[in-house]
Amino acid sequence: MGGTRTLKESHILLIHPRPEELRVLLSQMQSAGVRISMATTSQQGLQRAQALPPDLILLNVQMPKMDGLTLCRLLRETPAARHIPIIFLSTVSTVEDRLQGFALGAVDYVTQPFVPEEVMARICIHLARGVQRTEQRDPPDQQLPQDADEITLRAAMRLIDQQLDAPPPLREIARLVGTHGKRLTTIFRRYLGVTVYAYIREQRLRKSQELLASSNATIQDIADLIGFRSAANFATSFRERTGMTPSVFRKQIREMKQWGGA
Structure with a gap:
């Protein structure tokens, strides 16, 4: 499956407290035919990832109440969401922050402000890799929802x-x-x-x-x-x-x- 087709057929969940800050990126994603779901809190993001698992998650680290790192930890224990590629977005990025993000299972870490075209390219790469991960998913009987x-x-x-x-x-x-x-x-x-x-x-x-x-x-x-x-x-x-x-x-x-x- 080619990169453009993968992007057009994809469903991406954006978990960010201020999605309006990403309007240029969101506009490019919509123009490319991406189906976008949004959540402005971590709890809402966890629920949406379980209810309708996306192909990729864009997750802001600096979330209110429950930060993005904690949410990533919970997503990795959720059968319906544990294999979904997660790209972290952060306004503050140190080597320690990035290492912690990768240790929790994120596939990428992008620092804001960023160039939207670069983020789009990274999304395409990880969506293509995500197709290869489908064979690694849990058997259906292990995909039952957990409370x-x-x-x-x-x-x-x-x-x-x-x-x-x-x-x-x-x-x-x-x-x-x-x-x-x-x-x-x-x-x-x-x-x-x-x-x-x-x-x-x-x-x-x-x-x-x-x-x-x-x-x-x-x-x-x-x-x-x-x-x-x-x-x-x-x-x-x-x-x-x-x-x-x-x-x-x-x-x-x-x-x-x-x-x-x-």
């Missing part, structure tokens, strides 16, 4: 798992997934039956067991990787939870593997 709380839960779990050595405080975790601490705790209790802090402890234990079983990392290194201040503190917590020390656990796992391979 907002489940999306928030998945985003928080992923965030915690990625920062297991030093997870943010509860209030910050909640902010980064678009909610507040009390509601996030309620969501964790509802779906997982544990608090956020209990989930962090369980994930640290699970990760430590994986590392003990599959790596030659020292006990101290494993303690550092999962956020314990010392190997002694890690060993004490591990023993309280499993009834054995990390060294004994590792020894038993290796003996089982040797026995199984004999």
